[in-house]
Amino acid sequence: MQITRDLLRVFWDGQIVDRAELGRQTGVARSTVSSIVGGLLTAGLIEEVGTGESTGGRPPQLLRLNSRRGVVLGADLGATHGRLLVADLAGVSLAEGEWPLDMADGPHRVVAWMIDRFEDLLKETGYSEADVYGVALGVPGPVEFSEGWAVAPPIMPGWDKVPLRPLIQEHVDAPVVVDNDVNVMAYGEYWTQWRHRAENLLFVKVGTGIGSGIIASGRVYRGSQGAAGDIGHVALTDHLHVICPCGNRGCLEAVAGGKALTERLVPGRTVRDLVEMAQKGEADVIPALREAGRTIGQVVAGAVNLFNPSVLAIGGGLGVVGDHVITGIKEVVFQRSTVLATRDLRLVPSRLGNRAGVVGAATLAIARAFDSPRVWAQLELG
């Protein structure tokens, strides 16, 4: 099974290879490669795309992932909106949409709603439920990854330790991954944009709240309680007069998060309104976003020293509107982090922008599907 997984990873990586190259990259014997490749071809998971150069004998067949063999479902569930997509096995979006959503409706209603949306999206693509290889969702709170449930999530009342996998698998017979939304974004950004050039990436989400996701040595680092990356409740010692709903004082999120900024700048309106005002370049809002970026930079500078990533990607609704927040973050990080930690640091806006969450979910779903005994059973290899 490990060998099948290793070979599948080469294809999932997007490579076009012949059998000899597959053997070289994985260290697997030629005869074993041939037998597994035969199974993958029969199952339709890979396909031939012509022949390579002959090195004397018959020219070698070139192989690649057959990304149209099936689909995955990805969901980015936010506090107020959910974005869902159906993607092919290369992670390319085939159908996608965004809808208002109230996580406070609880897991049963939200999952039922999500399944309905997925069914509509699937219809658009022409694929059926039997073609679904995996499902992944990001949720706005701490997640115990091994259990697939949220743990004491402040903005998700009613979700605490509710097992989500069985709820979803009532409707879809495929492996289900549940993770914290920022972890999902970090993984999507890493896998689609950076996997060949960087091993360590920190993704900072600046939206209603503030959080971060950590990719360490190419893998999501979740920490001992799945709580890693929580920069939103780091204290700003010069803001201890600000009280945070978490019960503490001076938390970054309570000073520079979207909810806090909205209450301060445009009381009675929503974070979405604030984002729209920023998009229009309204003069009241821009300096406040730049200053929020500087404040966030104080905490992020410490995270850069501690974690020493090679990529620091800034995302989230407020993080990707114009350059305001990121410019503030840059000012402080390049002043405050150590010379060594910033020497080769790429501090960049998320290239996936508002889609980081759904793209990340699709990516996680595919990664899990290719690691799944179910796929191997289908291949009759396992």
Add this chain to the structure above:
Amino acid sequence: MQITRDLLRVFWDGQIVDRAELGRQTGVARSTVSSIVGGLLTAGLIEEVGTGESTGGRPPQLLRLNSRRGVVLGADLGATHGRLLVADLAGVSLAEGEWPLDMADGPHRVVAWMIDRFEDLLKETGYSEADVYGVALGVPGPVEFSEGWAVAPPIMPGWDKVPLRPLIQEHVDAPVVVDNDVNVMAYGEYWTQWRHRAENLLFVKVGTGIGSGIIASGRVYRGSQGAAGDIGHVALTDHLHVICPCGNRGCLEAVAGGKALTERLVPGRTVRDLVEMAQKGEADVIPALREAGRTIGQVVAGAVNLFNPSVLAIGGGLGVVGDHVITGIKEVVFQRSTVLATRDLRLVPSRLGNRAGVVGAATLAIARAFDSPRVWAQLELG
């Protein structure tokens, strides 16, 4: 080679096992296990320790690491003192000492000095140079791990990018590991004290300076430039009037590090003097250490949120004298870090204390030796 490594790891873990159990733990076929075990027995790297219970046939031979087969050399080189040891292959110290040291003498003189000390210590143990399986050293500055050199280390003038491995291998024909001192301490603490109970550990060293070492999923996490764990230069925004030698303001180390405390409390004296005063319980010093602990706690609380370790170990010369510093750190971390990140957190003094560095160095040297082609060549296994 991978298989030999997997089997060796079971012995290095300290287990006493029969061949069947070795196969179970590693997933290696019985015949392959027997052949490799034969090689390890011939090489004297493992030994028989009696027989287990028969399950019908001949009672199985029990095997364990022959820790007296050879030795490793470990060095913890500090700014002003060096501690060196010779340990057996289980990491047990056979000869050990501490001496004053000036890293500013440069790598050639310090390495020559270190080799002399190692030769003296080796003589005490009765082992010879031919018995040395590996050498590891921790140095007080950032290290590019793959190259085995220090990078722009502030308190090690003359060491910048000087390749240390060849310097040492002129004298000792064994694999050499060079790492940052706090990484080495973190690994020693993790491996000897926690490896069966924790995966993620943060080791905070409070000495002349302040730094941390990160064990993530059981491995040293070094970051992209080998700079990970540098909490000493995180800014305290309420101390921006304090200028740090690094060129920035309000750095944790410039406010709460041993050098800063000494200059403030007992100007003209040394950090060692301060440690001695604390050991004697002098009333001028205790409240300042407690307060320094609180200040360190502000930064460490953020690191706990970001990294979510299950063990936070406090070490370093000032960190392990009495409970003063750790009590201050505890106060703030349990108040300031999130509920989820502290729910199961063990915030404890380093159990290895002042020996964390040398013990960690010995541990790293053994881990590398058992991963080394040289050992396998000796085993004629390939």
